[in-house]
Amino acid sequence: MSESTSTTSLEETMDLSEVNPEILEEIFLRFPKKDLVKCSQVCHLWKNIINTRSFWVAKEDYEGETYLRSLIDTRKPILGNDFALLSIKRPYERELLVHENPDGKTPVTKNADPRWYFNDGGNGWRYQEPPSFIQSHFHRDFKPIFDGCHETSYGTCSKYFDLSIKDLGLTPEVMDNFRPPIVFSEWVTNRSDCGCLYRSSIQLFNENRHRIAWERQELSFDQWQYQLWQKVEVVMQSYPPGARSIRILSSGRDLQFWNGHYGPKMAGCQLMIKMEETPPPTQPFELGGLQDAPME
Structure with missing residues (x-):
């Protein structure tokens, strides 16, 4: 067989333009997810097969996954119609952080999501195992x-990380039109012999890195207050349109300026x-630059 004949046969073998859509779907089910996103750009037929909710559920x-079905089972309106993005990124109703980093250089970073940036104050951050407490309090x-x-x-001592909505699997249309709640929580306690202060915040920025909204919580502990893990x-939610990135920040310090690690435990x-x-928001929010974002 000549080289030209072999090439022609290969091209004929790979021509999927006349294949029945049901057969095409069975073929596509065996492709990696990220390759399917590229396949949807080949032609209208492939796009019409791949860019449907039923295909991504199938x-x-x-793959033995249940994420989209779990969203459907909530009987809530699904925010967004890019089901490829939803299936790949899985942005809703799940924990988005991890709690270990094998590549971390210190115990502080080894026991935290690798996206956190840690800023030291006083004697700096410390990872303590088990936590240090006053046993009688x-x-x-x-x-x-x-x-x-x-x-x-x-x-x-502060820690923060920045995420784009694209990294999370959220689209500008979803953020601007539906404003899904963003929830950050952390367990906090004290060492009872020293007063301390904890703060955490969520900040939203537009595409020009101007802060357009932020929410903050704080928890203070008096000296000799009994030790108890509390969830902050x-x-x-109800934020203005234009949010394109998110900053999560938490921080703590002791209130008595003691040498050591007597600030909040997280x-x-x-x-x-x-x-x-x-x-939608009921009041306008004054734009602020990234440099104006509170760091504690």
Whole structure:
């Protein structure tokens, strides 16, 4: 067989333009997800097969996954119609952080999502395992729910990370029209012999990196207050249009300027996007630059 004949046969073998759509779908189910996104750009027929909810539900069934079905089972309106993006990124109703980093250089970074940036104050951050407590000053409801925690010092110790909505699997249309709630939570406690202060915030920025909205919570502990893990939750919702990136920030320091690690202890942080629509904002928010964003 000549080279030209072989090439012609190969081209004829690879021509899928006349294949029955049902057969094409069976073929596509066996492709990696990211390759399917490229396939949808080949022609209208392929796009019409791939860019449907039913196809991506079938794809997840084929892969033994249940994410899209779990969203459908909530009986809530699904925010967004890019089901490829939803299946690949899985932005809603799940924990978006991890709690370990094998590539971390210190115990602080090894026991945290690799996207966190840590800024030291005083004696800096410390990862303590088990957490350091005054044994005679536990609240009656105290439970040792964490084997280790991040501890802060007498100068403000802060940590933050930035995420684009694209990285999360959210589109500008979803952010501008539905404003799904962004929820950050963290468990916090004290060492009872020293007063301390904890703060956390969610900040939204537009494409020019101007801050367009932010929400903050804080929790203070008096000296000799009984030790008890408390969950602090920040919810960002009903925000203005234009949000294109998110900054999560938490910080802590002791209030008595003691050498060592007597500031708030933090553990079990979580980030979640709720698949819910919230109302538009009722008041305008003054634009602020990234340099104006509070760091504690």
